[in-house]
Amino acid sequence: MARPNDDVAALLQEYADLVQISGGDAFKARAYEKAARAIGGHHTDVSTLDARALRDIPNVGRSIADKVAAYLTTGTMPEVEQARARIPDGVRRLMAIPTLGPKKALTLYETLGISSVPALREAIEAERLRDLKGFGPKTEENILHGIDVLQASGGRVRLAQAAETAEAVVAALTAIDGCERCTWAGSLRRMRETVGDLDILVAARRSAPFMDALTRLPHVAETLAHGTKKTSVRTTDGLQIDLRVVPPGSWGAALIYFTGSKAHNIRIRERAVRHKLKLSEYGLFHTETGRKIAARTEEDVYRRLGLPWIPPTLREDRGEVAAALRGELPVTVTDADIRGDLHTHTDLTDGLASLEDMVDAAARRGLEYYAVTDHAPDLVMQRMTDEKALAQRDAVRALDGRHRGMRLLHGTELNIDPDGGVDWDAEFLAGFDVCVASVHSHFRQSRDALTRRLVRACENPxxxxxxxxxxxxxxxxxPVDADLDAVFAAAARTGTALEINSHPNRLDLNDENILRAKRHGVKFAIDTDAHSVRDLEYHRFGVGTAQRGWLTTDDVINTWPLPRLLRHLDGTGTTR
DNA sequence: GCCGTTTTCGGCCCGACTGTTTTCAGTCG
Structure with missing residues (x-):
């Protein structure tokens, strides 16, 4: 279901892992990793490229280009197949456990035959790792904890993957004759940070063509259920898709029902009962007469319950029904409200695309301002220097004006050191239009130290x-263990915005922290942290998360017109 | 395996932290 680029990237990354595990040339593994990342972040669909064109992608040379071209034709990559035959996939999956890398994975496999995460947990509990060289008590503890972290997401997939699959399914089903409406519902529509399974809804008079089509989609591995009302399949990457086909007249009621959340549905059903009504996926009915009074659209159903339409991202039973009744439902921030991006990278540090390509792509997205914020020197591996930063500033200034209507800002992403300081002195920092500061190291300091550290960063003017x-x-x-309420208070006091990082692996702050921070009066920046042109699309996930945190445009500084934004940036860091 | 060139092979983001070991290997960002 994934796009060809992601497909190929996953395959190359898998090969890189297998090379590492089998003790192959580390630089070869690195080369495959770099190629995977480059292809994953490449803006054109690689399945439209031949071997020659593939070689134009940075870090893709003759060997990998040929392999990828062959893979796109034949569907297999022999080198990967051979590597798979030597090392079970479960061994590779052990590497997903934080603190467990290729060397430990291979040791576990070779000495104890461990080739799955559950087997590893069992082995630790049976104390079978005790005699293993290099595995002490602390390592056992870290692995067990790592397994817990890994499994906390409980088989749920991240928002971007779910969205991509859902879009492909909806596109396929919408093309079928007789499809009156088709969309995704469930936690994806509510934009939860992870999605357990996909709920797809179709409005049509006959269900069979849709049910059949679902089971025949590419990347469907197995059919779990196949009926007239509901069909369920599982994709090759393990995501379950439930399809429900409803009569067009029930569309709105069904959409509410399958969007959830369960708690929200219970809340509005209770309200229906109090009005002598009954709400189900088929509609809103008079309890006594059984007469249907609303069902066709969500708006109809909510209206007959005495409510305005409630955006899906708010339907979590966090007081949205009460707020709606008071007429105080927030007008939440939308994709269209985003005027700029204040945290992005280029290939000067760890981005994949050049300054020019990123800027052009931002302009195509219609942004009114765009900040380039490459990493600062303390993140040593990025090899930033004062000279490079200043040269980039000149390049940014020179490019400004290339796209009418989009203003370029030069910034940086600083590293908050263990004491709360940052990379450069005040004079140098003053030269930037915008400074993002982030924690990139020492994640496991004490709660007090981490709190002080973040508060001090907020206080930096x-x-x-x-x-x-x-x-x-x-x-x-x-997440780091800090007193977030203290951090939120400091951010509010100093006017320092807290980021809603839109990358689907981060979504940080998350919805609950946003709600808390907003109560402190914090302002927010919804940024992509883009490392490639494609990452610029991630804004929508940050916006969805912000909606779940009940944010309006007044809360989000990068929805503001440039003059207001610049005034705000000028005043940051001073206690007001 | 990629890149760049000093065109045919040498260098490849580099430093810190952790845990295990007793001088360092593995993992991470």
Missing amino acids: HVHIIGHPTTRILGKRE
Whole structure:
């Protein structure tokens, strides 16, 4: 279901992992990793490119280009197949456990025959790792904890993957004769950060063509159920898709029902009962007469319940029904409200695309301002220097004006050091239009130290935005343990915006933290943290998350017109 | 395996932290 680029990227990454595990040339593994990343982030669909054109992608040379071209024709890559035959896939999956890399994975496989995450947990609990060289008690503890982190996402997939699959399914089903309406519902429509399974809804008079079509879609691995009202399949990447076909007259009621959340549905059903009505996926009915009084659209159903239409992202039973009744439903921020991006990278540090390509792509997206914020020197591996930063500033200034209607800002993403300081002194920092500051190291300091560190970063007058404030990575790294209320208070006091990082692996701050921060009076920046042209599309996930946090345009600084934004940036860091 | 060139092979983001070990390997960003 994935796009060809992602498909190929996953395959190359898998090969890189297998090379690493089998102790192959580390530089070869690195080369495959770089090619995977380059292809994953490449803007054109690689299935439209031949071997020659593939070689124009940076870090893709003759060997990989030929392999990819052959794969796109034949559907297999022999080298990967051979590597798979030597090392079970479960061994590779062990590497998904934080703190467990290729060397430990191979040791576990070779000495104990462990080739799955559950088997590893069992082995640790049976104390079978005790005699293994290089595995002490702390390592066991870290692995067990890592498994917990990994499994906390419980088989749920991230928003971007779910959205991509859903879009493909909806496109396929919409093309079928007799399709009156088709969309996704469920937690994807509510934009939860992870999605357990996809709910697809079709309005049509006959269901069979849609049910059949679903089972025949590419990347469908198995059919779990096949009926007239509901069909369920599982994709090759393990995502379950439930399709329901409803009569067009029930569309609105069904959409509400299958969008959820369950708690929201219970809340509005209770309201129906109090009005002597009954709400189901088929419609809103008079309890006594059984007469249908609304069902065709969501608006109709909500209206007959005495409510305005409630955006799906608010339907979590967090007080949205009460707010709606008071007429105080927030007018939440939308994709169209986003005027700029204040956190992006280029290939000067770890981005994939050049400054020019990123800027052109931002202009195509209709942004009114765009900040380039490459990494600062303390993140040593990025090899940033004062000279490079200044040269980039000249390049940014020179490019400004290339796209009428889009203003370029030169910024940086600073590293918040263990004490809360950042890379450059005040004088140098003053030269940037916008400074994002983020934690990139020392994630496991004490709660007090982390809190002080983030508060101090907020108090730095040159820091405008705290990037990915909790540093969590879904399924990989837990949020840092800081007193977030203290951080939120400091951010509000100093006018430092907190980022809503839109990358689907981060979504940081998350909805619940946004709600808390907003109560402190914090302002937010919804940024993509784009490392490639394609990443610029991630804004919608950040916007969805912001909606779930009840944010309006007044809360989000990059929905503001440029003059207001610049005034705000000028005043940041001073206590008001 | 890629890149760049000093065109035919040498260098490849580099440093810090952790845990295990007793001088360093593995993992991470």
